[in-house]
Amino acid sequence: MSPTAQAVEAAAQAVPSATAVPSVARQALIHHAQPAPLTELTEPQWRALAEAHEARADALTAAHRERRRRGQQHPIEDFLFTYYPFKPAELRRWHPGAGVSLAAAADRASWRYYATDSTSTATVDVGAFFAKRAQTVDYVAQLLSATLEHTPQFGCFGLHEWAMVYQLTPEQVRHTRMPLRIGHEATDAVVESHSIGCSHFDAYRFFTPAAEPLNRLAPTRENQPTMEQSGCLHAGMDIYKWVTKLGPIVPGELLLDAFEFARDIRFVDMQASPYDVTGYVDAAGEPLEPIAIETPAGKQEYVRRQRAFAARGNLLRVRVLEAIAVARSTGAGSADS
DSSP states (O other): OOHHHHHHHHHHHHSSSOOOOHHHHHHHHHGGGSOOOOEEEOHHHHHHHHHHHHHHHHHHHHHHHHHHHHTOOOTTTTHHHHTSOOOHHHHTOOOOOTTEEETTOGGGGGSTTEEEOTTOOEEEOHHHHHHHHHHHHHHHHHHHHHHHHSOOOOOOTTHHHHHTSTTOOGGGOSOTTSOBTTOHHHHHHHHHTSOBOOOOHHHHTTSOTTTGGGBSSOOOSTTHHHHOOTTOHHHHHHHHHHHHHHGGGSOHHHHHHHHHHHHHHHHHHHHTSSBOOTTOBOTTSOBOOOOOTTSHHHHHHHHHHHHHHHHHHHHHHHHHHHHHHHHIIIIIOOTTO
16 A cells, blocks of 8 residues: 555544545536646656556556466456456556646657647647547546545445345355355345445446345436445445546546555455455455454444545545546536537
């Protein structure tokens, strides 16, 4: 975890409860009305940034790439490259974000959504990007700002993963290489003895048919902007998805920060799942310990992690909204303008 992430987690633990941040969301969204000055980077400056980005991306994906070379699978980390179909090669491609010019960058002329002038100075062609992706940008801005507005909920205890295996046979379970920590019968009993309140459609849609009616909420793709809230671990992981969809208008550092955040959440999501994570390690090489959410102590630990992720995720959401605001300030506008 980076020093920034450590500081955010410490701050979250010091606060009794995370809250919605409506004023921040509104501020980030109205910035596009104020034209942003163009930031100019010399060739040595931007090439150093690009090289540092590539090195960081390579370090983040090294284990995955080595496993892939050997034909090995990882039931926890592979999710980051299968559920989110963004390749390591794409992750290492550095973009400065909108509103930044790169001197002596003739090679960027062949990159999609870039424009170069007669001096070989390159910038992200936000006009071309918005012409193709304006509706996507508007949706991401709407969803993330709405998530910031909503009060985070901390009572789900990660039961979505348990609902995904409810009343399945061993052969039907998705992660066949990972046994259920307390067995199938006891896992079903945990589901039946708890009130399930999953607000995230892309988790709920993987519930077993028997578990679907046990959810007291009814998330759909259509009501996602009204249901999404920052206490949801999957909503936090999806920040990475939204950043990948925004392509070159988002700075490379934010892309990698969002990837790291999704990775950190993924480990906790599986630690709190019914699967036995014994024998696996986290990104720092530390052995993974189960978070036994069926116990009071496990619930406490899960909520502690949730609060930290909610605070850390909201900082990322604001940064994404600010990147959108900078892109809009160049005059590209939105689908509604």
